[in-house]
Amino acid sequence: MSKNNTGEIQLVMAYIRPDKLTDVKKALAETGAPSLTVTNVSGRGSQPAKKSQYRGEEYTVDLHEKVKVECVVADIPAEDVVSAIESGAHTGEPGDGKVFVLPVEAATQIRTGKTGPDAV
Amino acid sequence: MSKNNTGEIQLVMAYIRPDKLTDVKKALAETGAPSLTVTNVSGRGSQPAKKSQYRGEEYTVDLHEKVKVECVVADIPAEDVVSAIESGAHTGEPGDGKVFVLPVEAATQIRTGKTGPDAV
Amino acid sequence: MSKNNTGEIQLVMAYIRPDKLTDVKKALAETGAPSLTVTNVSGRGSQPAKKSQYRGEEYTVDLHEKVKVECVVADIPAEDVVSAIESGAHTGEPGDGKVFVLPVEAATQIRTGKTGPDAV
Numbered sequence: 001m002s003k004n005n006t007g008e009i010q011l012v013m014a015y016i017r018p019d020k021l022t023d024v025k026k027a028l029a030e031t032g033a034p035s036l037t038v039t040n041v042s043g044r045g046s047q048p049a050k051k052s053q054y055r056g057e058e059y060t061v062d063l064h065e066k067v068k069v070e071c072v073v074a075d076i077p078a079e080d081v082v083s084a085i086e087s088g089a090h091t092g093e094p095g096d097g098k099v100f101v102l103p104v105e106a107a108t109q110i111r112t113g114k115t116g117p118d119a120v
Numbered sequence: 121m122s123k124n125n126t127g128e129i130q131l132v133m134a135y136i137r138p139d140k141l142t143d144v145k146k147a148l149a150e151t152g153a154p155s156l157t158v159t160n161v162s163g164r165g166s167q168p169a170k171k172s173q174y175r176g177e178e179y180t181v182d183l184h185e186k187v188k189v190e191c192v193v194a195d196i197p198a199e200d201v202v203s204a205i206e207s208g209a210h211t212g213e214p215g216d217g218k219v220f221v222l223p224v225e226a227a228t229q230i231r232t233g234k235t236g237p238d239a240v
Numbered sequence: 241m242s243k244n245n246t247g248e249i250q251l252v253m254a255y256i257r258p259d260k261l262t263d264v265k266k267a268l269a270e271t272g273a274p275s276l277t278v279t280n281v282s283g284r285g286s287q288p289a290k291k292s293q294y295r296g297e298e299y300t301v302d303l304h305e306k307v308k309v310e311c312v313v314a315d316i317p318a319e320d321v322v323s324a325i326e327s328g329a330h331t332g333e334p335g336d337g338k339v340f341v342l343p344v345e346a347a348t349q350i351r352t353g354k355t356g357p358d359a360v
């Protein structure tokens with residue numbers, strides 16, 4: 001039995017490059033965790049703001065467009081979901097993003113009223 | 121005294137149909153939990169991607185528009201907030217969405233500087 | 241050594257006025273926590289819906305445009321990040337927003353594969 005597979009529920013939340021969403025969705029489906037929610041966001045990591053030129057004016061790009069992916073999982077170990085996202089989102093260049101795991105205390109599927117891991 | 125009403129703070133997070141937002145807001149207000157944040161998102165659940173036709177071309181719809189609702193609550197039991205969302209968002213058809221509950225460790229109201237359950 | 245600086249990872253999540261984002265980003269950078277993600281959201285707090293007039297028609301504004309700011313931190317105490325957001329977002333008028341802190345169980349930096357506090 002795989003180690004995190006103890007009926008606990010977790011939210012895997014990732015900030016990734018928008019053009020890596022297709023690869024991430026594919027990697028998640030292949031891992032058996034196809035359910036996900038996507039939000040358009042913008043953000044910055046640890047690198048300093050980038051100075052650019054537009055029609056001779058210098059301006060600072062300090063927020064970059066990213067996509068947030070949220071996957072709540074119960075039967076699949078969160079670490080497998082993290083690995084799937086990593087494999088789909090990795091380029092090796094700065095700006096590839098981050099993946100975080102948060103605890104979830106309860107889950108309900110609205111159509112059926114199911115609760116707990118079965119609802120995820 | 122109601123069971124979750126022990127001063128702890130929780131985030132109730134739901135993914136629902138956009139056209140159910142009005143009913144969900146009404147149900148939340150009636151439960152005494154009117155505060156909420158809404159985000160436009162897209163996502164998919166456990167069902168396979170749907171094939172559709174547009175001008176003779178077949179294409180796959182794999183992400184559906186949804187609305188994310190976040191309600192942080194302290195004095196109202198999270199389970200009552202979950203029930204309110206369920207009652208407002210339910211149609212019985214696939215795609216009704218999910219509700220998750222996450223723990224919150226601290227809260228601050230920016231205008232007053234209040235912290236803890238009073239800040240929620 | 242500062243008090244929350246024990247290697248634990250936290251998500252500081254704030255709902256603020258859109259026109260306070262620049263001040264909040266500046267305050268966060270000055271606190272040593274420049275990394276953040278921004279989402280356009282709408283919401284309501286505890287005040288009743290506002291009635292307004294448009295071309296003679298009365299209508300109710302019940303959701304106000306806000307910005308959600310997410311900062312995951314490990315080496316900087318979450319309370320310092322909360323204070324920075326408060327200082328940047330405060331006007332003293334209703335609608336200034338809220339700041340919440342959530343626990344985070346794991347973190348991965350996609351480019352390097354680093355995990356834990358070093359990944360944040």
Ligand SMILES: Nc1ncnc2c1ncn2[C@@H]1O[C@H](COP(=O)(O)OP(=O)(O)OP(=O)(O)O)[C@@H](O)[C@H]1O
Pocket residue numbers: 015016042043044045046047064066093094095096097098275276277278310311312313349351352360
């Ligand atoms: N600590 C954080 N809190 C909130 N959001 C973050 C954090 N770190 C990164 N992000 C989000 O992830 C996006 C990509 O971050 P990024 O990959 O540039 O991180 P980084 O630490 O600078 O790593 P790299 O050196 O590989 O660029 C950011 O634009 C932001 O939206």
Ligand SMILES: Nc1ncnc2c1ncn2[C@@H]1O[C@H](COP(=O)(O)OP(=O)(O)OP(=O)(O)O)[C@@H](O)[C@H]1O
Pocket residue numbers: 035036037038070071072073109111112120135136162163164165166167184186213214215216217218
């Ligand atoms: N496990 C999950 N993680 C993240 N988001 C999810 C998850 N499950 C559902 N969602 C979000 O909720 C939306 C609606 O999901 P949906 O109701 O189709 O779930 P389902 O499990 O397929 O249930 P049903 O059989 O009733 O359709 C999705 O489009 C997605 O945004």
Ligand SMILES: Nc1ncnc2c1ncn2[C@@H]1O[C@H](COP(=O)(O)OP(=O)(O)OP(=O)(O)O)[C@@H](O)[C@H]1O
Pocket residue numbers: 155156157158190191192193229231232240255256282283284285286287304306333334335336337338
């Ligand atoms: N409990 C909550 N759950 C989710 N979102 C909230 C909550 N409280 C506030 N928000 C978000 O923060 C935004 C600003 O809230 P607001 O500052 O009006 O809160 P308030 O409690 O009414 O305080 P104030 O009396 O200072 O106006 C809302 O529009 C909403 O997006």
Ligand SMILES: [Mg+2]
Pocket residue numbers: 044045046047094095096
């Ligand atoms: Mg970076």
Ligand SMILES: [Mg+2]
Pocket residue numbers: 164165166167214215216
């Ligand atoms: Mg479905």
Ligand SMILES: [Mg+2]
Pocket residue numbers: 284285286287334335336
């Ligand atoms: Mg208010």
